Every structure is written in structure tokens, then in C-alpha cells.
Amino acid sequence: MKCVYKSNDLYDPTLQQLKERLEQVAIIPIIRNEYIVGAYGQLPGQLPELWVNDNDFAKAIDHLKNLQTQAKNLKSWICESCGTHLEKQFMICWHCDSNRST
Ligand SMILES: [Zn+2]
Numbered sequence: 001m002k003c004v005y006k007s008n009d010l011y012d013p014t015l016q017q018l019k020e021r022l023e024q025v026a027i028i029p030i031i032r033n034e035y036i037v038g039a040y041g042q043l044p045g046q047l048p049e050l051w052v053n054d055n056d057f058a059k060a061i062d063h064l065k066n067l068q069t070q071a072k073n074l075k076s077w078i079c080e081s082c083g084t085h086l087e088k089q090f091m092i093c094w095h096c097d098s099n100r101s102t
Pocket of ligand 1: 082084097
């Protein structure tokens with residue numbers, strides 16, 4: 001297996017998002033080091049990482065690069081369900097849990 005993403009901190013919401021995005025394209029990643037946080041408290045150098053099978057590595061990297069490009073182009077948005085104004089980094093409305101439509 002190969003690592004495709006390393007978190008910068010222990011509670012990195014990006015990690016979970018990336019995992020879900022990869023699952024959407026039929027890549028099943030695993031998260032390493034995640035359990036250590038809860039079980040033993042903070043261990044230096046043991047930040048969560050996202051790993052995929054060797055066979056999926058190239059596809060996963062391609063997909064993550066695409067996501068990065070998309071993220072750069074994101075703008076702040078307005079929830080279609082409730083009209084809440086949201087900053088660009090949010091993919092879900094914090095007010096009503098609706099998914100971002102664009
Ligand atoms: Zn909303």
C-alpha cells in the first residue's frame with residue numbers, strides 16, 4: 001500500500017473528506033494512525049495518513065490533484081435550501097446540513 005495524504009494535525013477534517021471522495025470513485029482507502037489519538041493521547045509524529053492499494057495509487061493521486069484544482073476555484077456560496085451564506089471551504093451548510101450544489 002502507498003500513502004496518498006498526510007494530515008498536518010490530529011483533527012484534520014480534510015482527511016475524512018478525501019477518504020469519501022476516493023470511495024466515490026471506487027477506491028477504498030484506509031486511514032492509519034487515526035486510532036492512536038483516542039487510545040493513547042497525542043503521540044508526536046503519529047499524524048493520521050490516508051493509504052491506498054498500490055494498484056489504485058496513480059488513480060488516487062490523479063483524483064486528489066483534480067480535487068485540489070477544484071478547491072482553488074471554489075467561491076463562497078449561498079445555501080439553496082435556507083439561504084445561509086457560507087465560506088468557500090464548507091461543503092455542507094452548517095445551518096441545515098444541505099450539500100453544496102455547485
Ligand atoms: Zn442551509
